[in-house]
Amino acid sequence: MDAFIQSLVHFFSNVIPDWLTVFVISxxxxxxxxxxxxxxxxxxxxxIRAFVVCYIGNMLPIPFILLFIRQIFKWMRKxxxxxxxxxxxxxxxxxxxxxxxxYGVWGLLLLVAIPLPGTGGWTGALVAAVMxxxxxxxxxxxxxxxxxxxxxVGSIMYGLLGNIA
Numbered sequence: 001m002d003a004f005i006q007s008l009v010h011f012f013s014n015v016i017p018d019w020l021t022v023f024v025i026s027x028x029x030x031x032x033x034x035x036x037x038x039x040x041x042x043x044x045x046x047x048i049r050a051f052v053v054c055y056i057g058n059m060l061p062i063p064f065i066l067l068f069i070r071q072i073f074k075w076m077r078k079x080x081x082x083x084x085x086x087x088x089x090x091x092x093x094x095x096x097x098x099x100x101x102x103y104g105v106w107g108l109l110l111l112v113a114i115p116l117p118g119t120g121g122w123t124g125a126l127v128a129a130v131m132x133x134x135x136x137x138x139x140x141x142x143x144x145x146x147x148x149x150x151x152x153v154g155s156i157m158y159g160l161l162g163n164i165a
Contacts, residue, residue, distance in 0.1 A: 112145025
């Protein structure tokens with residue numbers, strides 16, 4: 001993933017300001033805040049500024065996912081090719097359903113907070129939407145999870161490993 005983020009940073013570096021590059025990367029599914037913090041470190045952006053920009057970028061799409069993804073999926077299902085994509089996305093969400101049902105909001109928090117591939121705010125919002133969790137309940141948990149994931153990745157990128165590299 002680092003090589004991909006490096007190529008994104010290189011691509012955007014002559015087009016938009018560094019902070020906006022980090023923001024755009026943080027908006028993207030899969031990359032999210034974690035990818036944004038890696039990009040920020042590559043661009044030598046100080047941690048506090050990087051964290052704020054990445055957090056806002058990661059959280060911006062979450063309410064829209066929670067509110068509209070079911071309607072968007074319904075619309076996309078009308079296409080044969082997009083329907084297959086929706087099936088895969090819903091299968092991914094269902095894979096996490098048992099943990100969320102078993103542990104409740106704590107399961108959702110862990111899904112979002114642990115910075116591993118296939119986890120994060122987008123996945124948490126997708127799972128919450130598929131499970132019909134109310135935005136009032138899901139959004140604060142996802143926001144806290146993104147905050148925790150940012151603290152973990154930030155401490156790695158800007159803390160111990162940041163001083164070694």
